[in-house]
């Protein structure tokens with residue numbers, strides 16, 4: 066069904082943007098990870114608009130964003146001690162904690178699950194926006210389903226203009242990869258999606274934390290990870306620094322290699338650090354698509370720090 070064309074308002078005023086959430090609409094906003102597309106978590110009709118705007122499969126649950134730690138009580142049925150410790154250490158920040166949900170959270174927000182992901186962004190504009198909303202806000206990444214997550218408001222506009230009520234305009238996001246998702250609804254925390262907060266960071270606080278595929282239980286992992294993700298239209302090929310291809314017409318390259326090789330590619334970006342690579346990769350994918358590039362070569366990085374999450378996203382893009 067074609068959706069009615071909405072007038073998408075652009076503003077840099079968090080209070081004006083929050084009005085759209087308060088009146089049951091949708092509004093995209095920046096966080097330190099990627100831009101999110103928000104709606105009032107307790108308003109099922111508003112939450113439905115997110116799924117429609119993004120063309121998101123209904124079985125993929127949303128993360129609720131809070132402006133203060135006390136709002137978690139309205140979302141979660143209970144907060145186990147290991148979750149308390151992670152909240153104390155990492156909120157606000159790029160970590161999402163999955164908890165048993167309260168009865169007030171409509172099932173559409175959690176795609177029918179009895180758990181809910183909760184995150185408190187540490188971004189100034191996000192904080193002002195969430196405070197002005199006066200309610201927790203569910204927000205998936207503000208891209209059309211299957212496209213790379215947006216790290217600029219312009220990328221949100223490219224995907225969702227005419228499909229959402231408002232975009233709160235901020236700067237390009239600082240981290241550039243989505244938050245770490247850790248399931249705290251069981252006995253030990255289980256990392257479902259890697260991000261800027263690493264498994265080692267979590268184990269420093271809760272030593273028995275596990276990586277998703279080590280936990281040995283058969284529960285479905287983060288449902289969103291089943292879907293095609295983070296992918297440009299171009300095919301993505303992961304290469305190590307010593308196996309860069311010879312001259313490739315209509316190919317792109319992103320990595321850490323010295324500047325000297327870049328003129329061999331139609332479009333390239335050499336990053337000074339793994340952090341810069343992580344911050345830039347989704348926008349690089351989008352720019353490759355705008356330029357009609359057919360193959361994107363991505364240099365592999367050591368899986369330390371943000372490198373683990375970056376390699377995870379590159380592999381998903383390559384196999385998507």
Ligand code: TXA
Nearest residue numbers: 098100101126180181182205206243244287288289290
């Ligand atoms: O950094 C981020 O997390 C961004 C910003 C906007 O906060 N949001 C984001 O949302 O990336 P989204 O919807 O694109 O990804 C959420 C991921 C999906 O893989 C989803 O399946 C998982 O979190 N998730 C959400 N709720 C869950 C739950 N109750 N149990 C397991 N996984 C859950």
Ligand code: MG
Nearest residue numbers: 205206207214
């Ligand atoms: Mg997403």
